[in-house]
Amino acid sequence: MKVNVAVVGFGTIGAGVVQLVHAHAELLAERTGVEVVVSRIVDLDLERDRGVPLDGVTLSKRFEDVLTDPAVDIVLELVGGTGVAREIVRRALEAGKHVVTANKALLHAHGEELFELARRVERGLRFEASVAGGIPIIRVIGEALASDRIDALYGIVNGTTNFILTRMIEERWSFADALAKAQELGFAEADPTLDVNGSDAAHKLTILARLAFNAAVDREKVFRRGIDGLALIDVLHAKQLGYVVKLLAVAKLRDGAVTLRVAPTLVPARCALANVRNEYNAVMLRSFALGDSLFVGKGAGALPTATAVVSDVCDLARAMARKQEFSGNAFAAFNSYPTASHLEAVSRFYLRLTTAEAPGILARVTKALGDSGISISAIDQQEAHDDGRVPIVVLTHAAKESALAAALAEIEAMPFVFEPPVVLYVEDLPM
């Protein structure tokens, strides 16, 4: 049996797919029992040499050519974005093709609609490459944990920010210097906004949470803070306290409601997530039966992402060979958990206040926290800077964020507090 694949979008990932399918043709045939062939490539730029073999491939600038070619079995949407890409996936499914996409922004924005369409036309829609290309996390959640109940999910799902944070922690570089280095090495794009402000991680978090909890997620209620405002001084304070700052995407199911946040978060230096460095990604799952499990791999890059795309192609090819019916909806939301505000979630916190040097300040700050029911696990007040400003760093025990917000409003209004307090999250991961 032969399965024909159309690559739509011939960028670095598309070229990686063509290279992998060509280099491992025999391996793929042995493992799937099917001959997988790239038969068509669609891109507006067909001139540039991508350095991959194109024998027997029909090149075209029109996506419609794929739809009208009955030999095409699987369409790979590798265009990106949420405009044309949405059209491509929709029309490919309607034309009876199976689809593989690597597009997290598309699934974040239009996942429900597209999966519902796939279910209706009984075609497969796969998306392993959309989150953490180098980690088969979509499969793990959908299959391996099918009999388990996931209670929480902690992810380092943006390689650019993890690279920047690693440089800040280990080399004491500022955010700006670390970003420049990441851009120089190709780990950050020319416009890194969506990475550093946490948007990219938030897209991935909603996809993962939807799968993990089998519930619709209210995108408006995802709390998002990036690392673009993160000061080196807080990274260094955290280090001294025995923690490492990561841009952590966190989803929790508690009391029947889901909370979601992406924010700079302190994790214990000894835990495995703290040791996920540079461009690597990681997802830790906390579940009823399995306990904690962790999955680490490269987050991006042409070959890791292409590998995830081709593994989806293999799955579809195998299923076609075995005459399997395509009737499921990976995005099925059979649980009706509401998405609660992040203020409802319980967490520990790192606070840094900048105050005047005057007697009784610490007492008033700690009283405000105590009045909101927040107890302190560590406190570090250092000597005043030359300008008379005193930094106070506080680690709290677990508390509802709404309680913290109340205390902070009170603290911020105190006359001797010079700047808005810096707030970071703290997660005590055991593994």
Next chain:
Amino acid sequence: MKVNVAVVGFGTIGAGVVQLVHAHAELLAERTGVEVVVSRIVDLDLERDRGVPLDGVTLSKRFEDVLTDPAVDIVLELVGGTGVAREIVRRALEAGKHVVTANKALLHAHGEELFELARRVERGLRFEASVAGGIPIIRVIGEALASDRIDALYGIVNGTTNFILTRMIEERWSFADALAKAQELGFAEADPTLDVNGSDAAHKLTILARLAFNAAVDREKVFRRGIDGLALIDVLHAKQLGYVVKLLAVAKLRDGAVTLRVAPTLVPARCALANVRNEYNAVMLRSFALGDSLFVGKGAGALPTATAVVSDVCDLARAMARKQEFSGNAFAAFNSYPTASHLEAVSRFYLRLTTAEAPGILARVTKALGDSGISISAIDQQEAHDDGRVPIVVLTHAAKESALAAALAEIEAMPFVFEPPVVLYVEDLPM
């Protein structure tokens, strides 16, 4: 649609399966589209209360009752061992049942035969729980990396020994003390022989290597050394050099041949595998396209293992609902890589020699190594003990083990060398 499961062997894992299927009945139905029911349990001891609900379950002491019950779709072999278990799997497949097993010893010894039988009778044979129950590593290798070429595999696949080593490293306990503590906490069995001598890890290694390389593995050529002979002093020397000692199962594909070994191995303290502590297991894969990826979770325990078993049941149930054909052989060995002796593998080494205090000793030792082409990356000769014995610790650069063996034969024959040199492996894992 309803799928009936027979649990054969009602120990802690069997009870865990019954509990999971009962507790998550709704979740399973939603995720698979199938109603999964435990309809039969077979065990010689039907009196003992396992504390799990048994409504609607037919209990029996005779395995034959399962074979002759046409309602049974899937048989779970949870008996263990390689005698009766082999019969159970064989006869269940011949009776047209799908089979799930958690039995690594069985697959190590008779995997080829059983998978060939499953292929012939077109039934599914699943075994996710056989290696690192809390990590879906069988799925990851078989599906997620289907389009990739795995070049090496590094595993901490025995929770008992990892617990013992963690105690030795962190509490400076001797092997004997750490083993006693592991037994007290239920992390080691009354007879821990197969765990501490590396046999259990070697069984798992042959299964993983077979899947990763799609090649038959010569079991006789697996080098195996446990931690039962490991001295605390070497664990502490390693720590001082910036390494952590793990019982590492290593499979490498190099120059078209596979090498396999289970042995105490130094890994850099900073790498992720070094931070896999206590009863956790981990597998790191090095592959062409994906680079390095790491999977961490609980290795044993009733619920993690039961989760892996039930995930296999779900897969089979889903495949039945989709009318999929069962024609593959997970153990298919389409590559004909030979298994080479571990002496052919290239590795770095840790050596500890005990010598007399006399001039020129270090020169002669280093010359012997140099004559075999082994260069030294670090050396630590400490002051003589009270008895006049001098410990010399050497870390080498990468070399073929056969070259090391030649040098060691020469060194051991030197008159001032008191004891056989201690040899541990060193693996520089980047992640």
